[in-house]
Amino acid sequence: xxxxxxxxxxxxxxxxxxxxxxxxxxxxxxxxxxxxxxxxxxxxxxxxxxxxxxxxxxxxxxxxxxxxxxxxxxxxxxxxxxxxxxxxxxxxxxxxxxxxxxxxxxxxxxxxxxxxxxxxxxxxxxxxxxxxxxxxxxxxxxxxxxxxxxxxxxxxxxxxxxxxxxxxxxxxxxxxxxxxxxxxxxxxxxxxxxxxxxxxxxxxxxxxxxxxxxxxxxxxxxxxxxxxxxxxxxxxxxxxxxxxxxxxxxxxxxxxxxxxxxxxxxxxxxxxxxxxxxxxxxxxxxxxxxxxxxxxxxxxxxxxxxxxxxxxxxxxxxxxxxxxxxxxxxxxxxxxxxxxxxxxxxxxxxxxxxxxxxxxxxxxxxxxxxxxxxxxxxxxxxxxxxxxxxxxxxxxxxxxxxxxxxxxxxxxxxxxxxxxxxxxxxxxxxxxxxxxxxxxxxxxxxxxxxxxxxxxxxxxxxxxxxxxxxxxxxxxxxxxxxxxxxxx
Amino acid sequence: xxxxxxxxxxxxxxxxxxxxxxxxxxxxxxxxxxxxxxxxxxxxxxxxxxxxxxxxxxxxxxxxxxxxxxxxxxxxxxxxxxxxxxxxxxxxxxxxxxxxxxxxxxxxxxxxxxxxxxxxxxxxxxxxxxxxxxxxxxxxxxxxxxxxxxxxxxxxxxxxxxxxxxxxxxxxxxx
Numbered sequence: 069x070x071x072x073x074x075x076x077x078x079x080x081x082x083x084x085x086x087x088x089x090x091x092x093x094x095x096x097x098x099x100x101x102x103x104x105x106x107x108x109x110x111x112x113x114x115x116x117x118x119x120x121x122x123x124x125x126x127x128x129x130x131x132x133x134x135x136x137x138x139x140x141x142x143x144x145x146x147x148x149x150x151x152x153x154x155x156x157x158x159x160x161x162x163x164x165x166x167x168x169x170x171x172x173x174x175x176x177x178x179x180x181x182x183x184x185x186x187x188x189x190x191x192x193x194x195x196x197x198x199x200x201x202x203x204x205x206x207x208x209x210x211x212x213x214x215x216x217x218x219x220x221x222x223x224x225x226x227x228x229x230x231x232x233x234x235x236x237x238x239x240x241x242x243x244x245x246x247x248x249x250x251x252x253x254x255x256x257x258x259x260x261x262x263x264x265x266x267x268x269x270x271x272x273x274x275x276x277x278x279x280x281x282x283x284x285x286x287x288x289x290x291x292x293x294x295x296x297x298x299x300x301x302x303x304x305x306x307x308x309x310x311x312x313x314x315x316x317x318x319x320x321x322x323x324x325x326x327x328x329x330x331x332x333x334x335x336x337x338x339x340x341x342x343x344x345x346x347x348x349x350x351x352x353x354x355x356x357x358x359x360x361x362x363x364x365x366x367x368x369x370x371x372x373x374x375x376x377x378x379x380x381x382x383x384x385x386x387x388x389x390x391x392x393x394x395x396x397x398x399x400x401x402x403x404x405x406x407x408x409x410x411x412x413x414x415x416x417x418x419x420x421x422x423x424x425x426x427x428x429x430x431x432x433x434x435x436x437x438x439x440x441x442x443x444x445x446x447x448x449x450x451x452x453x454x455x456x457x458x459x460x461x462x463x464x465x466x467x468x469x470x471x472x473x474x475x476x477x478x479x480x481x482x483x484x485x486x487x488x489x490x491x492x493x494x495x496x497x498x499x500x501x502x503x504x505x506x507x508x509x510x511x512x513x514x515x516x517x518x519x520x521x522x523x524x525x526x527x528x529x530x531x532x533x534x535x536x537x538x539x540x541x542x543x544x545x546x547x548x549x550x551x552x553x554x555x556x
Numbered sequence: 557x558x559x560x561x562x563x564x565x566x567x568x569x570x571x572x573x574x575x576x577x578x579x580x581x582x583x584x585x586x587x588x589x590x591x592x593x594x595x596x597x598x599x600x601x602x603x604x605x606x607x608x609x610x611x612x613x614x615x616x617x618x619x620x621x622x623x624x625x626x627x628x629x630x631x632x633x634x635x636x637x638x639x640x641x642x643x644x645x646x647x648x649x650x651x652x653x654x655x656x657x658x659x660x661x662x663x664x665x666x667x668x669x670x671x672x673x674x675x676x677x678x679x680x681x682x683x684x685x686x687x688x689x690x691x692x693x694x695x696x697x698x699x700x701x702x703x704x705x706x707x708x709x710x711x712x713x714x715x716x717x718x719x720x721x722x723x724x725x726x727x728x729x730x731x
Contacts, residue, residue: 086592086693211631220631224640229653236657240664247668250677251691255592258688267681274677278690280602282675283594288607289671296617296660307653510593510693 079173079512082356086510089357090255093502093509096352097256098265101499104351112491119485122478123198131201133478140461140473145195146311147453148483151336152192152490153234153308154329154449157301158337159185160241163248164297167290173365175508176357179252180348181341182245183501187493188340189238191486196230198482226310233307237300244293247286250276251507305333312456319399319460322387328380335373335419336449338366342442344494346435348503357504360433367432370445374423377452381420395465403459407472411455418448559700561587562708563687563724564715566695569595575697575718576601582714587698590690613667620662624655684728701725 084092096102101109125133136143159181166174197203209231211221221228254276257269276282309329312320342363349358388400403412422444431437463470497503566572572595579586580603589602598604632638633646643650672678690696697715701707712723 090592090692211627220636222638222640223628223632223654224643224647224650226653229657232654232657236661240660243664243668247671251593254683255691257683258685258691270681270683271679273683274672275680275683276677276691277683277685278590278592280589280591280595280598281604282677283591284599284604285607285609285671285675287594288609289667292610292613292667293664296613296663299656300660303653303656310653507593511596 079176079359079361080357080509081359084356084513086513089504089506089509089513090259092354092357093252093504093506094256094259096498097500097502098259098261105495105499109492109495112488112495115484115488116492117488118481119488122481122485123194125478126198126482127203131199133476135473135475135479137471137473139464139469139471140458142199142461143458143473144454144475144479144483145199147450147457148486149192149195150308150329150453150457151450152188152195152486154305154333154336154453155340155446156185156188156192156237156241156337157305157330157333158341159183159188160237160244160297160301161334161337162341163244164294164301167294168298172512173362175512176354176359176504177341177345177362177366178508179245179248179501179505180344180498180503182241182248183494183497184337184340184344185241186238186245187490187497189234189241190493191490193234193238194482194486194489226307226314229307230311233304237304240293240297240300244290244297247289247293248505248508249501250274251278251286252502252505254278255506256502302330305330317460317464318393318395319403319456321396322384324380324383324387328377328384331373331376331380332449332452335370335377335423336446338370338373339442339445339449342366342370342438343446346439346442348498352498352503354504357509360435363435363438364432367426367438367441370442371423371426374419374426374445378420378423381416399460399463402463403455406459406463408455408459408462411451411459415448415451415455418444419452422448558727558729561686561698561726561728562701562711562715563726564697564699564711564718564720565687565689565722565724566697566719567693567721568719569695571719572695572697573597573601575715575720578718579697579699579714584699584711584714587700588686590686590696590698592691592693592695595695609667609671612670613663616666616670617659617663619666620658620660621655623662624658625651627658628654686726686728687724698726 080089082088096105134143134145136145159178162174162181163178166178197206200206209221209228213220250273253269253273257266257273260266260269306326306329309325313322313325315321345358345366346363349355385400388396391397403409422441425431425437425441431441458473462473564575566575569591572589572591576586576589576598580601586602589598591598599606628651629646637645639645685691686698687694687696697720699711699715701711708725715723
């Protein structure tokens with residue numbers, strides 16, 4: 069008998085047992101790749117091909133292949149960089165911030181969201197590295213003494229802070245993600261039939277056995293990693309915003325940038341998580357784990373951060389007027405009514421108006437509406453970065469150097485190419501790694517469901533046969549009060 | 557060295573927690589408990605002490621902070637001083653971001669490496685697992701068997717009384 073709480077919604081629907089979770093998540097890791105996955109991978113690989121060709125053109129002929137000019141020295145590259153880094157932030161937010169806030173619903177989505185973070189940061193890193201023009205000298209950004217003397221890097225520059233921020237963020241996210249994967253790799257290893265799979269997952273699982281002491285330390289490590297990753301994720305986008313804010317370009321030189329960029333990052337990140345999760349749950353039949361409640365909750369976060377971004381747009385305008393700086397005022401009027409008005413209008417429509425639709429319950433709980441909304445938000449946030457960068461640069465203090473920027477096909481090729489890179493990595497992840505954190509979902513299985521499902525279910529799936537006696541009733545019923553110090 | 561273990565298999569975490577308490581009260585030493593997920597309260601029941609990893613993490617973080625400050629002050633202040641944007645050579649406010657990032661970097665990686673080392677986790681070809689179901693849906697309690705013929709049946713009885721659904725004997729080569 070199961071008793072379902074009238075107050076709390078269960079986090080996992082469908083009356084699953086622990087074994088069902090293992091089966092459901094391991095299914096696509098163990099099964100042969102299906103046609104839809106192969107088709108998706110082919111499309112992603114095609115775009116990856118475009119990426120490699122565009123990168124080859126950039127490296128062979130130089131940055132002149134891009135549409136940059138002497139006035140607009142940063143355009144699509146940094147737009148895409150900031151966009152991708154921002155997308156990455158939702159993963160860390162789900163895995164770290166929501167862990168600290170004890171939001172148990174995060175468990176079903178944190179694995180895929182963190183994978184998204186890592187792949188998004190890889191895509192982001194492509195842009196500054198390629199913008200260098202000579203990426204084989206990229207190690208110059210690290211504090212090595214160069215060959216001409218004892219000259220060091222400039223620690224006063226926000227661009228160098230970015231180097232430290234992005235590399236720390238990437239490596240810490242990677243470790244956090246991997247630590248979470250270890251127990252699940254152990255599960256797959258113990259189920260694996262083929263010798264290659266057994267060996268491979270044994271290597272990946274680092275010899276995890278699930279002993280009580282290891283779990284105890286594991287939880288300590290997760291909690292501290294979450295504790296350090298939370299300020300880290302805020303610092304990364306703050307520093308990215310300082311690339312702009314510490315300059316004196318009108319439209320960039322504003323103190324609102326750090327919080328506004330962080331909110332924007334979470335906004336676009338949650339939009340991308342929603343896009344990916346809505347596809348993943350259908351393709352891998354994970355509707356019982358990534359429930360409609362999850363989608364509604366993510367929609368709410370998207371709406372809140374979208375509103376913060378909207379307030380920031382209006383505040384920027386107000387401050388430009390209030391500051392009485394004519395260059396600042398012109399920059400903002402030019403954004404809204406100048407030659408790039410269409411980019412500004414797209415940004416406003418996608419980021420300020422559409423997320424407000426989430427106030428309607430029917431939209432919040434509707435899968436097609438959420439899917440469309442999430443894509444609109446991603447487009448809008450791309451335009452936001454484009455507006456900030458290009459409209460501020462193309463007309464600044466010196467009217468004689470005012471120009472327009474238009475991308476070349478190499479610009480476009482690298483951008484859609486990174487989308488191909490991202491989806492190739494994500495599809496490979498989804499095939500060979502467990503998409504849902506099995507161990508963590510097992511801990512929340514009884515949430516809202518009394519007298520847990522495993523206790524009544526009797527699974528004997530043929531690993532070993534019970535050797536002794538008749539089963540006897542347990543000494544204590546499962547519902548008896550437990551006096552142990554349960555931490556939450 | 558080969559050791560023999562009695563493995564009590566449990567289906568439910570609450571039954572397991574009571575069983576641990578009762579079996580320890582009966583004077584039996586539990587070798588280890590394996591579970592598919594972290595069971596809350598098991599630390600108290602098994603008497604596992606609180607990990608000192610947070611202390612290690614703090615000192616790793618402190619090392620990172622000191623290193624970052626030393627690096628920036630030495631490089632820009634002493635080894636090759638340059639005037640950049642009219643700022644002083646040792647511009648501490650400008651050093652905050654890098655110092656923070658290095659603190660996090662050292663703290664996170666130092667702690668994770670420590671965790672892997674003390675838990676003896678490293679990549680290996682074969683893993684000696686007591687019962688493969690412990691990573692799926694069962695909770696496995698391992699009790700080491702000494703050379704007493706009646707010990708297994710006595711432990712079987714005890715584990716059964718405390719809610720184990722099956723009891724197996726397993727030989728393990730400990731490395």
